[in-house]
Amino acid sequence: MFQPSHLQVAILFALFSSVVMGVVGRSTNRDRVSYGIYCFVYFLAAIFALGWLMRLGHG
Amino acid sequence: MAAKPVPVKRDVKEQQVPLFDRLSPVVLAWLIPGAGHYYLKLRVHAAVLLVTIVGMFLTGILMQGRMFEPSNSDLFTTVMTYGGYVADLCTGLLYFLTVGLGYYQETLPGAVHDYGTKFIVCAGLLNILAMVDAYEIASGRKAAA
Numbered sequence: 001m002f003q004p005s006h007l008q009v010a011i012l013f014a015l016f017s018s019v020v021m022g023v024v025g026r027s028t029n030r031d032r033v034s035y036g037i038y039c040f041v042y043f044l045a046a047i048f049a050l051g052w053l054m055r056l057g058h059g
Numbered sequence: 060m061a062a063k064p065v066p067v068k069r070d071v072k073e074q075q076v077p078l079f080d081r082l083s084p085v086v087l088a089w090l091i092p093g094a095g096h097y098y099l100k101l102r103v104h105a106a107v108l109l110v111t112i113v114g115m116f117l118t119g120i121l122m123q124g125r126m127f128e129p130s131n132s133d134l135f136t137t138v139m140t141y142g143g144y145v146a147d148l149c150t151g152l153l154y155f156l157t158v159g160l161g162y163y164q165e166t167l168p169g170a171v172h173d174y175g176t177k178f179i180v181c182a183g184l185l186n187i188l189a190m191v192d193a194y195e196i197a198s199g200r201k202a203a204a
Binding site for chain 1: 111171
């Protein structure tokens with residue numbers, strides 16, 4: 001069975017979602033690529049920010 | 060006195076496209092992720108959508124994710140199971156093939172199986188985005204570039 005860590009799962013999720021959002025979210029290829037990268041970077045930022053927030057919240 | 064603004068008919072272009080031509084890419088996109096875009100001659104988009112959505116679905120299966128079954132009990136369970144079931148159905152043939160080939164997963168302890176369940180659901184939700192995009196392109200609301 002595939003047993004990825006929580007971080008690996010979150011990054012995979014971010015990657016898949018960003019690709020689809022990039023393809024359907026914009027009208028030109030250049031915009032698609034930049035929007036996909038934009039979404040991926042924001043997903044990663046949210047993952048790390050919320051991860052640290054939860055860690056600090058737990059003490 | 061100011062002139063009365065004339066209402067803009069936004070859907071005139073959409074109404075010029077026959078219903079069959081608008082809906083067939085949506086049905087194809089539902090059955091096979093990316094097929095709607097392939098039908099609209101957007102081959103690269105179709106390939107990217109196919110690889111991504113099928114990849115997400117298979118990752119969920121590899122993590123032994125569970126398929127939702129509708130269940131009527133308390134409100135939360137009902138909403139969650141029906142919502143999950145509809146999202147699973149939105150993966151189209153992937154769902155029917157998997158269930159038809161006998162895939163069944165009990166609720167297992169551990170986080171990875173739960174991630175798998177969510178991946179399968181999200182594959183369906185991403186396919187909804189692809190279906191909506193195929194509809195918008197087919198109906199002329201969005202430029203196909």
